[in-house]
Amino acid sequence: MLANQIGHYSLFLGFFFSIIIIPISIKNYNNKNQIIDNKIFSISFFQFFFVLVSFFGLILSFVNSDFSNETVFNNSHTTKPLFYKISGTWGNHEGSLLLWLLVLTLFIFVFLIKSNKQPKKYRILTLLFQQVIIIGFFLFLLKTSNPFNYLFPIPKEGLGLNPILQDPALAIHPPILYLGYVGSSIIFSSSLAAVVEKHISKIWAKHIKVWILVSWVFLTLGIMLGSIWAYYELGWGGFWFWDPVENVSLMPWFCLTALLHCILVLEKRLLLISWTVILSIATFMLSMSGTFLVRSGILNSVHTFANDPERGIFILIFLFTLIFFSLFIFFVFHKHNSQEIAKTFWLSKETSILFNNWFLMYFLSVVLIGTVYPIFLEVLSGEKISVGSPFYHKLIIPFLIPFLIFMSIGPNLNWIKSEIKKIKIQIILSFIIALIISFLILSKIGLVGLINTILITVAFYLFFMTIKDFFSKKFNNYSQNFSHFGFSLLILSILFNSILSSEKIVNLKVGEEFSFREETITFESIENIKNKNYKSIIGNFKIKDKKNNSIQLKPELRVYNQPLTITSEADIKTTLYYDKFLVMNVVKDYEYFNVRYQVKPFMIWVWISTILLVVGGCLSLFRRSYEK
Amino acid sequence: MKNKIILSLLLLFFIFCFVILYKGLNNSNIYVPEVKIEKTLTKFNSIDLYSENKISSDQIFVDSEYYVLNIWASWCVPCREEHPKLMKLSKNKSIKLIGLNYRDNPKNAKRFISEFGDPYFMIIKDRNGTISVDLGAIGVPETFIINKDKKIIKRFLGSLNEKLLNEINLITK
Numbered sequence: 001m002l003a004n005q006i007g008h009y010s011l012f013l014g015f016f017f018s019i020i021i022i023p024i025s026i027k028n029y030n031n032k033n034q035i036i037d038n039k040i041f042s043i044s045f046f047q048f049f050f051v052l053v054s055f056f057g058l059i060l061s062f063v064n065s066d067f068s069n070e071t072v073f074n075n076s077h078t079t080k081p082l083f084y085k086i087s088g089t090w091g092n093h094e095g096s097l098l099l100w101l102l103v104l105t106l107f108i109f110v111f112l113i114k115s116n117k118q119p120k121k122y123r124i125l126t127l128l129f130q131q132v133i134i135i136g137f138f139l140f141l142l143k144t145s146n147p148f149n150y151l152f153p154i155p156k157e158g159l160g161l162n163p164i165l166q167d168p169a170l171a172i173h174p175p176i177l178y179l180g181y182v183g184s185s186i187i188f189s190s191s192l193a194a195v196v197e198k199h200i201s202k203i204w205a206k207h208i209k210v211w212i213l214v215s216w217v218f219l220t221l222g223i224m225l226g227s228i229w230a231y232y233e234l235g236w237g238g239f240w241f242w243d244p245v246e247n248v249s250l251m252p253w254f255c256l257t258a259l260l261h262c263i264l265v266l267e268k269r270l271l272l273i274s275w276t277v278i279l280s281i282a283t284f285m286l287s288m289s290g291t292f293l294v295r296s297g298i299l300n301s302v303h304t305f306a307n308d309p310e311r312g313i314f315i316l317i318f319l320f321t322l323i324f325f326s327l328f329i330f331f332v333f334h335k336h337n338s339q340e341i342a343k344t345f346w347l348s349k350e351t352s353i354l355f356n357n358w359f360l361m362y363f364l365s366v367v368l369i370g371t372v373y374p375i376f377l378e379v380l381s382g383e384k385i386s387v388g389s390p391f392y393h394k395l396i397i398p399f400l401i402p403f404l405i406f407m408s409i410g411p412n413l414n415w416i417k418s419e420i421k422k423i424k425i426q427i428i429l430s431f432i433i434a435l436i437i438s439f440l441i442l443s444k445i446g447l448v449g450l451i452n453t454i455l456i457t458v459a460f461y462l463f464f465m466t467i468k469d470f471f472s473k474k475f476n477n478y479s480q481n482f483s484h485f486g487f488s489l490l491i492l493s494i495l496f497n498s499i500l501s502s503e504k505i506v507n508l509k510v511g512e513e514f515s516f517r518e519e520t521i522t523f524e525s526i527e528n529i530k531n532k533n534y535k536s537i538i539g540n541f542k543i544k545d546k547k548n549n550s551i552q553l554k555p556e557l558r559v560y561n562q563p564l565t566i567t568s569e570a571d572i573k574t575t576l577y578y579d580k581f582l583v584m585n586v587v588k589d590y591e592y593f594n595v596r597y598q599v600k601p602f603m604i605w606v607w608i609s610t611i612l613l614v615v616g617g618c619l620s621l622f623r624r625s626y627e628k
Numbered sequence: 629m630k631n632k633i634i635l636s637l638l639l640l641f642f643i644f645c646f647v648i649l650y651k652g653l654n655n656s657n658i659y660v661p662e663v664k665i666e667k668t669l670t671k672f673n674s675i676d677l678y679s680e681n682k683i684s685s686d687q688i689f690v691d692s693e694y695y696v697l698n699i700w701a702s703w704c705v706p707c708r709e710e711h712p713k714l715m716k717l718s719k720n721k722s723i724k725l726i727g728l729n730y731r732d733n734p735k736n737a738k739r740f741i742s743e744f745g746d747p748y749f750m751i752i753k754d755r756n757g758t759i760s761v762d763l764g765a766i767g768v769p770e771t772f773i774i775n776k777d778k779k780i781i782k783r784f785l786g787s788l789n790e791k792l793l794n795e796i797n798l799i800t801k
Binding site for chain 2: 323
């Protein structure tokens with residue numbers, strides 16, 4: 001009760017500070033003094049501090065199951081384990097917005113402290129732009145989705161959190177993803193400020209690169225965690241479904257990846273300035289539209305958030321205000337440098353980056369169209385469609401081929417200009433090796449197909465090229481190597497995974513068995529176990545291969561009581577080579593069970609390679625300067 | 629000059645997007661799972677909320693073309709919002725509206741009904757939630773349309789709105 005009130009009032013206090021910082025900053029911006037007033041630092045700190053208090057207030061209300069708070073009542077229950085009570089704080093609409101706000105205020109405070117080598121006017125302008133976003137979110141939170149609404153009379157029990165959200169990977173997935181999303185807001189504000197102040201320079205690039213890397217690392221990790229959750233918890237037997245909400249997180253990722261490469265070019269050669277600014281704006285706008293699409297309920301998906309048109313309208317107006325605002329700043333203050341093109345040579349590192357940026361933009365537009373087209377179609381013609389994976393696969397996969405080739409060759413080119421003659425024999429040699437290896441592998445599997453062969457070849461090509469670069473460049477650019485290596489591994493494992501996966505779905509009774517390829521799967525028994533907030537039905541399956549090695553798999557069905565939901569927990573046996581995945585569902589009367597058995601090769605490598613990508617990004621953070 | 633053209637085109641484009649998304653918001657977003665194979669209702673036994681008499685599903689689903697089964701509870705906040713819609717729906721004479729009171733305290737349930745009105749032809753109790761599980765329900769409120777062959781022909785997750793009411797009236801015409 002107390003925690004709830006403290007949380008509520010400190011949210012108002014935070015809002016108060018977010019407003020008074022504006023006139024003080026404007027005053028400071030206009031005076032001749034070259035340093036930022038200390039008052040600004042302290043107000044920015046208080047703004048963050050009170051949002052933090054408010055966030056802790058909400059966590060405490062969740063921990064104490066204080067059902068006088070509407071958010072807690074709607075999303076928690078006394079029988080829930082403590083860990084999920086806490087993660088329930090941000091597992092719902094109101095709490096997750098409070099988290100957004102927390103990260104927003106934290107980041108601007110950190111930005112103010114860390115940017116002390118930059119000009120004062122630029123820093124204050126960034127702060128001002130960021131405050132616009134912060135105030136927008138404060139208003140949104142207080143007006144449409146206050147997490148501290150009182151409920152009277154106080155209910156004895158809560159409605160419970162959606163049980164498929166009770167998963168460790170999902171408990172940390174939103175905060176991590178938000179760090180990525182919100183990090184892009186700093187990039188947005190600071191690049192607008194840099195445009196206004198004409199501060200776009202190599203020094204600026206170096207300073208903002210840190211923020212881009214941090215956001216990129218968190219965004220990548222966040223997407224991976226979400227995908228791990230989908231794989232283990234949803235039991236659909238895959239890790240990426242082109243679900244609109246997944247797409248919404250992928251879009252800023254494409255943008256941010258392109259931006260990451262642009263900023264390197266900018267830092268090195270002061271080129272691609274317009275690209276950098278536009279991508280900075282676009283990344284944050286895509287993060288915001290992600291919030292809009294998910295929170296407004298305009299999309300249907302596995303993600304459970306309340307549908308409330310009022311919220312949708314607020315974010316929509318806010319989003320478009322920001323879009324028009326940034327368009328205005330870009331067109332008024334940004335002076336296009338038409339000499340840029342003349343300064344680039346067709347065969348150089350920067351052109352290969354530029355090429356790949358175009359490809360990334362292409363992938364982005366495919367995903368964007370696939371995600372929003374159904375909305376547009378429904379409004380314009382009343383027709384309901386859903387866009388599935390064939391659309392994305394057909395449009396994306398072929399274009400991965402040139403993308404991967406540029407990615408392999410690009411790092412081997414010089415800045416400014418490379419000579420064709422100087423392109424070493426190793427590059428061609430690795431290509432031939434890659435071709436032979438993929439041909440051998442494919443003929444062994446017995447699978448031929450032009451696209452597959454070429455794709456695997458180029459993925460192997462990137463793989464070998466990055467390994468070669470590790471040694472030939474004497475580790476002077478290991479962060480980029482790491483990430484590119486991780487990416488090639490990711491593509492390879494996804495390819496092999498999708499080509500070689502196999503599954504069988506049968507209806508079984510206890511005691512029955514079925515055979516699949518060279519294995520026999522026996523349904524031995526079921527047991528019933530009562531847990532604190534759910535009861536579980538566990539099936540015992542024995543899988544025996546032809547060499548008589550056997551493993552046990554125990555998929556589980558959970559019947560949660562609050563709210564009543566049945567979820568199936570797949571049991572997965574993971575090895576370095578493949579995952580064996582078994583999930584069951586009730587058919588009727590708990591006598592027959594629908595059993596789905598899958599063998600998924602190289603599954604774990606999808607996660608490992610994503611982690612490598614992230615590690616590459618982190619390494620880059622710790623490096624002083626970009627490659628010589 | 630060129631810049632101005634680009635700017636105005638972009639503005640037009642974004643205004644177009646805004647209008648479309650704004651309109652899209654007003655579309656109903658209640659998730660209606662597609663029922664591929666019409667599921668036949670499994671038999672169940674229950675207790676009438678008021679008379680406390682035992683009653684089986686065969687006794688409930690008789691003499692009507694269509695039945696609308698609504699899962700509700702007094703503790704469920706969205707059910708409160710939904711209730712006036714159900715009152716409206718009860719005027720439709722071609723259906724029998726059956727309330728399935730999910731995991732509720734009978735006292736509270738009765739108080740709820742006396743406060744907000746009784747749209748139901750009959751209210752049966754689902755004390756431990758098993759009937760709802762058998763129906764395949766995943767939350768409260770949830771509404772099923774059942775035809776005279778005891779087949780579930782449509783289900784709606786979440787509370788009903790005007791649009792869905794019209795849909796129900798259309799189906800059960």
